[in-house]
Amino acid sequence: MTDVDVRGARIHVRESGDPSSEPVLLLHGIGRSLEDWAPQHARLADAYRVISVDMPGFGFSQRPEPTTLRTLAEGVLGALDALGEHRPVHVMGNSLGGAVAMQLSVLAPDRVRTSTLVNSAGFGKEVTIALRLLAIPGLGRGMLGAADRNAMRRTERALFFDGSFVTEERIDHAVEVGRQPGSAVVFLEAARALGTLRGVSAGWRSALLAEVARHPKPTLVVWGERDLILPAHHLRAARAALPWAQSHVFAETGHMPQVEKADEFAQLVRVFLAAQQVSAR
Structure with a gap:
């Protein structure tokens, strides 16, 4: 682990x-951290330079400016630059x-070689009620302020079909992340x-997908069929938007196949990435 400016x-990067x-660049979800990609470092590092990032304001990273999709993408690009990595990346986002x-592929298409979208936001309206309630003025900050150990346990349980992944270590980490200065502000933003x-x-979904269609990259979209955060039927919309x-x-x-099915996920993406190497020759 290291920090870059x-x-x-x-x-914070790994x-x-x-x-x-x-x-290979690995990006986590809302309120999460690079730890959500930890299993893939061990499974991909023999063949790739694997970089995971606590996106600006999340995990143990600071927030340089108000949080939007664009500022998050710009922060990730800045982290790559700080690491001296200017080649096109295989980006994977959960x-x-x-x-x-x-x-990222819209903002800097020359910096992205392939995209692997994992239970990705952007393909449907439906999302867990816990995130929708954050939009209510006053309620959202109160919910995040009450993010104690029991609340973190419930959050972790919602992420996995197999409850054995809800370990004390994961809950400890979630509590520590939730206690970082400004974490509630960034989550709400x-x-x-x-x-x-x-x-x-x-609005943002349709605009982003239209732009992505103008810069198509080799893409793999995966979903966990029992996702309680973003339902698996969003995959149909993803197939329509990204034919x-x-x-x-x-x-x-x-919600996190890269953790819950780590071996199968790694094998799938390795085959996908290897096919892109062959086609590029």
Whole structure:
């Protein structure tokens, strides 16, 4: 683990693998951290330079400016620059990280080689009620202020189909992240920028997907069929919006297949990335 400076803000990153290998960039979801990608470092680092980032304001990173999809993507680009990584990356994003990955491909298409979107935001209105309630003035800050250990346990339980993944270590980490200065502010900014009490806003979704269609990249879209945060039927909308994309559904899996089905996920993406290397020759 290390920290880099991006426009005066401290951004927390993790690297593994040979720095000369092709770069893979891993992006987490709302209110989460790079720990959500920890299992993939061990499974991909033999063949790739693997970089995971606490996006600006999340995890243990500072917030240089108000939180939007664009500022998150710019912060990620700044972190890559600070690490000296200027080659096109294979970007993988979970949940909000998927939307940021798409924003990245629009903002700097020459910096993205492939996209892997994992239970990604951006393909449907439906989202867990816990995130929709944050849009209510006064209530959202109160909910986040009450993020004690029991609340964190409930949040972790909602992420996984298999409850054995809700470990004390995960809850400890979630509590520590939730106690970081400004974490509630960033969470609310992101939630309110992307949605309302009625669900994920259509405006930014349609605009982003239209821009992504102008800069198509080799894309893999995956979902856990038992996702309680963003329902698996959003995959149908993803297939319609990104007709060039490959797709896969993980059975009996929740919101984070990269954790819950770590081996299967790694094998799937390795085959996908290897195919892109062959086609580029």
